[in-house]
Structures are given as structure tokens and as C-alpha cells.
Amino acid sequence: MRILDIxxxxxxxxxxxxxxxxxxxxxxxxxxAVVTDRVAEGRPVVGFAFNGTGRYAxxxxxxxxxxxxxLKEPPEALLDAExxxxxxxxxxxxxxxxxxxxxxxxxxxxxxxETAIWDAVAKARGLPLWAxxxxxxxxxxxxxxxxxxxxxxxxxxxxxxADLQDEMxxxxxxxxxxxxxxxxxxxxxxxxxxxxxxxxxxxxPRNLAxxxxxxxxxxxxxxxxxxxxxxxxxxxxxxxxxxxxxxYAEVCARYQPAxxxxxxxxxxxxxxxxxxxxxxRPDRDVLQVDPPQAFGLSHFARIVEAAEAAGFxxxxxxxxxxxxxxxxxxxxxxxxxCEAYPGVFGAFAGYADxxxxxxxxxxxxxxxxxxxxxxxxxxxxxxxxxxEVTAARAS
Amino acid sequence: MRILDIxxxxxxxxxxxxxxxxxxxxxxxxxxAVVTDRVAEGRPVVGFAFNGTGRYAxxxxxxxxxxxxxLKEPPEALLDAExxxxxxxxxxxxxxxxxxxxxxxxxxxxxxxETAIWDAVAKARGLPLWAxxxxxxxxxxxxxxxxxxxxxxxxxxxxxxADLQDEMxxxxxxxxxxxxxxxxxxxxxxxxxxxxxxxxxxxxPRNLAxxxxxxxxxxxxxxxxxxxxxxxxxxxxxxxxxxxxxxYAEVCARYQPAxxxxxxxxxxxxxxxxxxxxxxRPDRDVLQVDPPQAFGLSHFARIVEAAEAAGFxxxxxxxxxxxxxxxxxxxxxxxxxCEAYPGVFGAFAGYADxxxxxxxxxxxxxxxxxxxxxxxxxxxxxxxxxxEVTAARAS
Numbered sequence: 001m002r003i004l005d006i007x008x009x010x011x012x013x014x015x016x017x018x019x020x021x022x023x024x025x026x027x028x029x030x031x032x033a034v035v036t037d038r039v040a041e042g043r044p045v046v047g048f049a050f051n052g053t054g055r056y057a058x059x060x061x062x063x064x065x066x067x068x069x070x071l072k073e074p075p076e077a078l079l080d081a082e083x084x085x086x087x088x089x090x091x092x093x094x095x096x097x098x099x100x101x102x103x104x105x106x107x108x109x110x111x112x113x114e115t116a117i118w119d120a121v122a123k124a125r126g127l128p129l130w131a132x133x134x135x136x137x138x139x140x141x142x143x144x145x146x147x148x149x150x151x152x153x154x155x156x157x158x159x160x161x162a163d164l165q166d167e168m169x170x171x172x173x174x175x176x177x178x179x180x181x182x183x184x185x186x187x188x189x190x191x192x193x194x195x196x197x198x199x200x201x202x203x204x205p206r207n208l209a210x211x212x213x214x215x216x217x218x219x220x221x222x223x224x225x226x227x228x229x230x231x232x233x234x235x236x237x238x239x240x241x242x243x244x245x246x247x248y249a250e251v252c253a254r255y256q257p258a259x260x261x262x263x264x265x266x267x268x269x270x271x272x273x274x275x276x277x278x279x280x281r282p283d284r285d286v287l288q289v290d291p292p293q294a295f296g297l298s299h300f301a302r303i304v305e306a307a308e309a310a311g312f313x314x315x316x317x318x319x320x321x322x323x324x325x326x327x328x329x330x331x332x333x334x335x336x337x338c339e340a341y342p343g344v345f346g347a348f349a350g351y352a353d354x355x356x357x358x359x360x361x362x363x364x365x366x367x368x369x370x371x372x373x374x375x376x377x378x379x380x381x382x383x384x385x386x387x388e389v390t391a392a393r394a395s
Numbered sequence: 396m397r398i399l400d401i402x403x404x405x406x407x408x409x410x411x412x413x414x415x416x417x418x419x420x421x422x423x424x425x426x427x428a429v430v431t432d433r434v435a436e437g438r439p440v441v442g443f444a445f446n447g448t449g450r451y452a453x454x455x456x457x458x459x460x461x462x463x464x465x466l467k468e469p470p471e472a473l474l475d476a477e478x479x480x481x482x483x484x485x486x487x488x489x490x491x492x493x494x495x496x497x498x499x500x501x502x503x504x505x506x507x508x509e510t511a512i513w514d515a516v517a518k519a520r521g522l523p524l525w526a527x528x529x530x531x532x533x534x535x536x537x538x539x540x541x542x543x544x545x546x547x548x549x550x551x552x553x554x555x556x557a558d559l560q561d562e563m564x565x566x567x568x569x570x571x572x573x574x575x576x577x578x579x580x581x582x583x584x585x586x587x588x589x590x591x592x593x594x595x596x597x598x599x600p601r602n603l604a605x606x607x608x609x610x611x612x613x614x615x616x617x618x619x620x621x622x623x624x625x626x627x628x629x630x631x632x633x634x635x636x637x638x639x640x641x642x643y644a645e646v647c648a649r650y651q652p653a654x655x656x657x658x659x660x661x662x663x664x665x666x667x668x669x670x671x672x673x674x675x676r677p678d679r680d681v682l683q684v685d686p687p688q689a690f691g692l693s694h695f696a697r698i699v700e701a702a703e704a705a706g707f708x709x710x711x712x713x714x715x716x717x718x719x720x721x722x723x724x725x726x727x728x729x730x731x732x733c734e735a736y737p738g739v740f741g742a743f744a745g746y747a748d749x750x751x752x753x754x755x756x757x758x759x760x761x762x763x764x765x766x767x768x769x770x771x772x773x774x775x776x777x778x779x780x781x782x783e784v785t786a787a788r789a790s
Contacts, residue, residue: 243668244664246668277671
């Protein structure tokens with residue numbers, strides 16, 4: 001198996017959403033296509049990925065550094081024992097001549113290329129990516145389905161509590177059980193009214209999580225911790241700045257229910273620091289690293305193993321992303337669940353067009369690879385990068 | 396004062412050096428020019444900066460996000476009380492719509508633009524940048540000169556201990572007193588022979604520092620700590636990975652003399668974490684953050700203040716970079732000293748063509764701004780970005 005070409009393009013995410021800290025109006029993402037010499041089901045095998053949401057496109061670094069390093073490497077040096085391209089070896093090659101530290105500067109550029117390589121390898125092997133990840137990093141999910149919750153409740157201009165309740169009712173009607181809503185974008189009393197409004201819809205407070213997107217300083221974090229604790233919500237996500245480990249430890253010491261964090265940690269070292277110095281509690285807290293943004297799925301698997309070694313259960317890991325890349329990790333590594341953002345990030349979130357959530361659970365796809373081919377709006381963008389896929393289809 | 400245009404270009408660093416971890420053969424850097432509406436000494440005021448060495452060019456993020464945000468902002472919103480552009484306000488504007496965390500992805504893009512703005516503001520005010528920084532962040536350096544040491548002793552193919560001694564002798568002959576050499580690129584015994592060889596040249600072990608560039612795992616870090624401790628060297632730099640705070644704490648507990656670190660920390664939060672969790676000793680250890688790479692000089696000033704609040708003396712701060720941007724910080728903020736890399740990074744290191752080091756000290760420049768105009772090779776590259784400077788000169 002040989003990588004013939006790697007292409008990328010930047011695409012606007014076009015989201016009008018706002019959380020407690022920032023809006024997404026300028027947001028872009030990078031789509032990557034890895035073209036290989038393999039053919040599967042009569043089509044050239046091309047792997048696809050995108051760098052998720054919340055971070056900007058990173059194509060310049062790919063073009064200048066990571067793509068040339070891979071394409072210059074002797075192809076046989078990138079193969080595993082079975083003759084397929086080995087994503088871990090590709091990460092090692094892409095990381096050459098990079099100074100230690102400053103990982104975030106390259107974590108999603110490398111991670112997105114790595115994820116597209118996984119898509120290609122899974123297609124070349126004729127396996128859904130979750131099944132390939134289960135084989136390599138185990139244990140997979142025996143039920144053939146994964147838990148999926150909604151990351152919603154964004155702030156919108158003029159929104160009332162009744163509007164928020166309507167949104168949450170729609171998510172429940174669509175089959176979701178666990179819902180998440182934003183906090184920190186309004187004064188505490190107004191946020192409390194929002195939470196009480198949503199609790200009327202979800203009933204059990206274990207079916208509601210809240211997300212502050214790292215907005216709080218010390219005083220406000222403590223005030224929210226005190227306000228939120230009696231509800232016993234599923235988790236309180238990113239109360240404070242993502243790497244303020246000392247303040248995390250203080251919040252964890254004052255807030256009994258679960259804390260969630262990790263979507264803004266980009267390496268195994270970051271996660272180790274958070275676990276060690278952030279005071280996280282292995283018996284309850286939730287880790288949410290974004291796989292393609294954190295050097296890709298093989299690095300993410302090492303993060304999962306490190307968390308497990310520190311006493312966390314895989315059921316406490318909910319990768320960030322709300323897309324089929326995270327879905328494959330949840331299904332392959334046997335994690336707690338994945339996120340969905342219905343209607344928020346356009347083509348750049350969500351699952352196969354025919355995916356259905358029933359009582360909070362979604363069936364794993366049986367298409368080879370990640371399964372982007374079954375997401376028509378997103379795949380239309382991806383296909384533009386690799387017309388050979390369309391041409392072969394037409395023939 | 397108004398910013399009319401901000402331009403950038405990527406330039407190869409063309410260095411053949413190697414440390415214990417990586418080589419610099421593909422390295423690039425971004426040069427930035429900030430064109431203003433001011434005229435000083437008959438020339439349009441243009442501020443310049445570059446993003447240092449060790450990290451790659453970052454122009455795509457500048458073009459896509461940071462430059463448009465600044466140029467779209469109403470110009471009066473960027474001014475200080477005296478009508479000059481305020482670099483701190485510029486950082487706040489450039490940071491809009493950026494998700495918290497992952498700071499390294501934008502720290503040097505934002506920091507390089509911010510540094511070029513400082514250059515422009517200092518020229519508009521007719522002050523050397525170090526003097527302007529002293530006025531704003533104090534206390535400056537009363538002697539009018541700064542300490543300067545050599546970061547040398549890189550690994551070269553075929554190099555003998557005698558070759559290394561020759562290099563170090565040249566640095567001593569050039570006026571430097573404190574020298575630094577690499578460790579970790581060879582087995583411990585060979586590195587020991589290199590150190591003993593250099594000690595023959597420098598004499599006092601307080602005039603020698605060593606730099607592992609984060610290369611060591613736990614065992615090797617401990618072995619080097621044990622080997623190095625009896626020498627009582629000036630400092631042992633970056634023994635382990637830059638954000639492995641737990642391992643830093645272990646090394647600090649075992650190694651009595653000073654540790655140096657920080658060139659791969661990119662934010663105030665990173666430095667706070669290192670001080671708090673890395674076991675650094677405020678009475679001896681050395682901090683080496685790179686100002687234009689860590690969100691620029693105003694953010695760097697906050698880092699210096701935080702270190703001082705934690706008990707460090709400003710004399711223990713030696714900013715990374717080996718260029719006139721770090722020199723201005725050392726002179727303006729009254730820091731321990733700056734680095735020089737004679738002959739290593741081509742145009743992208745070093746000081747004014749007429750700068751002289753005498754017994755380890757260098758006079759502060761009296762040219763307005765950073766002083767790049769007096770570095771002919773570097774300024775020739777910068778001038779290409781802003782031909783209006785040349786045109787006005789000719790008239």
C-alpha cells in the first residue's frame with residue numbers, strides 16, 4: 001500500500017453559535033484527502049478527514065511540513081507487518097524536525113492527516129474504522145452501538161428559557177437522552193433559570209450536563225460550583241481555563257459531582273498533567289479529548305490507555321467532536337459515548353444521513369472506513385479534493 | 396497613529412545545526428512589517444519583527460486571522476492615552492474568536508505581529524525599544540548595558556573535543572564569558588569528555604551552562620543530573636520534555652545547582668504551571684521564555700511580573716532568542732541577560748553589525764525601535780517587505 005498524494009483545503013464552518021467565551025463566525029476547518037494506490041469495491045481508496053470544529057484550518061503547516069515529509073519517505077518505511085500503511089509510523093515521520101513542546105501548533109494538522117490515513121487503511125482492509133481500531137486498541141463495543149448525547153443549549157440573541165426548552169424538547173424527540181447546555185454566557189441567576197427550565201424537560205438531572213467553555217475565573221467558578229452542586233448533574237464541563245491545573249484542583253475539591261474536561265488538551269503530556277495536577281477524580285470525572293485534534297487516533301489511543309492506567313474507566317471518556325471520527329474511536333475503544341451538535345456546525349458535525357438515535361444509542365456503521373461517504377453534504381466537499389473517486393464511481 | 400498595512404513573508408533559516416533532539420534543516424521563520432501613517436527622521440515608520448528560531452513560519456494564520464482582525468478594528472480603538480498604538484490592545488483584538496487553550500498554535504503568530512508593533516511605536520516615539528519597555532514595565536538596566544552569553548556547542552558530524560574547544564575559545568576571544576554547550580546528543584561518557592574539554596577553556600564552572608533540549612527520559616535525566624551536579628555549572632537547561640512538570644520536580648529534587656527552562660513555554664499559564672508543579676526553586680533556577688514567541692513583549696512582561704511575584708529575581712530571567720527583540724526585553728525589564736548564537740542562524744540571530752561584547756557585556760543600542768536597521772543582512776530581508784522605507788531613504 002502506498003500513499004500517492006495528500007491534498008487539503010480550508011472550508012468555512014459557517015456557524016452562528018456563541019458560547020460563554022467566543023463565537024464561531026470566522027471559523028474554518030481543513031479537509032484532507034489521502035490518495036492511495038489501492039482499489040476497493042471498484043474505487044480508488046482515498047482516506048478523508050477534517051480537523052473538527054473550534055480550531056481553525058491548518059493547511060499551510062500541512063503543505064509546508066507534514067505532507068512533504070510523508071511523501072518523501074520511502075513508502076515501505078511507512079508500512080505495518082501486513083503491508084498496510086501504519087498511521088503510527090506516519091505520525092513519527094511527520095513529527096521529525098519538530099522542536100519538543102508547543103504541541104498545539106501541530107497537533108491538529110498532524111492529527112487530521114493521521115485520521116485520513118486511518119480512513120484509507122480501513123477501506124483498504126474492507127473494515128469499518130471502529131472495527132479496525134477495536135482490533136488494534138480494543139476492546140470495541142460488544143453491543144454494536146454507541147451512546148450519543150447532544151452538546152446544545154448555545155446562547156442565541158433574544159433567546160428565552162422557553163426557546164431553550166423547545167430546543168431541548170426537539171433533541172429528546174430525536175431520540176437523545178443525555179443533553180448538555182451552555183453556562184457562563186449570562187449572569188448566574190439567569191443561567192440557573194435556564195438550567196431549571198431544561199431540567200423540566202429532561203427530568204432526571206443525570207441526563208443533563210453543563211458546559212462553561214473555560215469561561216470562569218476563580219470566584220465565578222466557585223459560585224457556579226456552589227449553585228450547580230445540589231442538582232447532581234451528569235457533569236460540569238470546563239469550569240476554568242483548560243490548563244489552569246491548580247484552579248481545576250480547587251474546583252474539584254469543592255464540587256462533589258463529576259467535572260468534564262479535555263477538549264482543549266492536545267497531547268498525552270497535557271492529559272497526564274491534568275490528571276496529576278488538576279485534581280481529577282478517576283472514579284467520576286469525564287475526559288473529552290478530540291482525537292483528530294490531538295495528533296490523531298493512535299495518539300488518542302495512548303491517552304485512553306494512560307487514563308485507564310490512572311484509574312479512569314473507558315466509560316468516562318467522551319471524545320469531543322460530534323463527528324464520525326470520534327464515533328469510530330468510541331466504538332473501537334469502547335468509550336462512554338460521543339457528542340452530537342444537531343444543526344450547529346453545518347456539514348462539519350453529525351453522522352451518516354441514515355443514522356438514528358434511539359433512547360440515546362446509535363448503531364455503529366458497517367461501511368468501510370470512517371463512513372463519510374454516507375454523509376452527503378460533507379462528502380460532496382471531500383469529493384472535490386479527490387475527483388478520482390467520482391470518476392471511478394461513474395465508470 | 397494608525398496601522399496602514401501589515402505584511403509577512405516566510406524565509407528559510409538555513410541552519411545546519413543539530414541538538415540532542417532535532418536538526419534545523421527545514422526551518423523557516425516569518426518576517427513581519429507593520430506599516431504606519433507616522434514619519435520619523437524623514438522616513439515612514441515601519442515596525443519589523445520575526446518569529447525567532449526553532450519554530451516554523453506562521454504566516455497563514457497571520458493572513459487568515461490576526462492581520463484582518465487588526466486592520467478591521469477602528470484605528471482609535473487600538474490607541475493608548477497618548478495616541479500611540481497600544482500593543483496590549485492589539486493582542487486583545489487579535490485574540491478574539493480564539494478558543495481558550497491550544498495557545499502554542501497562535502502564540503508566535505500573534506507575538507511576532509505584536510513585537511513589530513512595538514518596533515513601530517518606539518520609532519514613532521523616537522525611543523530605543525528597551526527604553527520604551529523600561530518606561531512601561533521597568534525598571535530598565537541602569538548601566539546602559541546587558542549581559543550576553545553564547546548558546547553554542549552544537550553537535551556537528553565528525554566534531555572532536557578539540558574542535559569544540561576551538562569553538563569555545565573563539566567565543567571567549569570574541570568577549571563572551573558565560574558559554575553554553577549542548578548535551579544529550581552523544582552517550583553520557585562522551586558528553587562528559589566534551590564538558591571537561593570546555594571547562595579547560597572557561598575555567599570557572601559558573602561560566603558554563605549545558606543544554607539538553609528536553610531530550611532525556613527519566614533514567615537518562617537522573618544519570619546526567621548525577622554526572623553534572625559535582626561540576627556546579629551555571630545551569631542545566633531543559634533536562635526533560637518541556638511540560639513534563641512532574642519529572643521536572645523530580646529532577647529539581649535531585650539536582651542541587653540551577654536548572655534552566657522555559658523556551659518551550661508559550662503562555663503565562665504554562666509558566667505558572669512550571670513554577671507551581673515543576674518544582675523550580677525561585678532562589679536559583681533560570682527562566683528562558685522567548686518573548687516574540689510567547690504572545691509578544693507585553694505578555695512576556697506579565698510573565699516576568701508573575702515570576703517575580705513567585706520569588707524569582709529578574710536576574711534569573713534570560714529570554715530565549717539571541718536577537719535584538721530579546722535584547723530590548725533584557726534591557727527594558729532589567730533581566731539577567733541575553734543569548735547569542737554566533738554563526739548558527741544566519742541573519743536570524745545576533746545584534747547590530749557594530750555590537751561588541753566586552754567581558755560578557757554589551758552596550759544597549761541608542762537607535763529608535765528594536766534596531767534592525769543596523770543589522771544589514773537581516774534588514775535587507777525586512778526592507779523587501781516594505782519598499783516605502785527604501786524609497787524615502789533615497790529621497
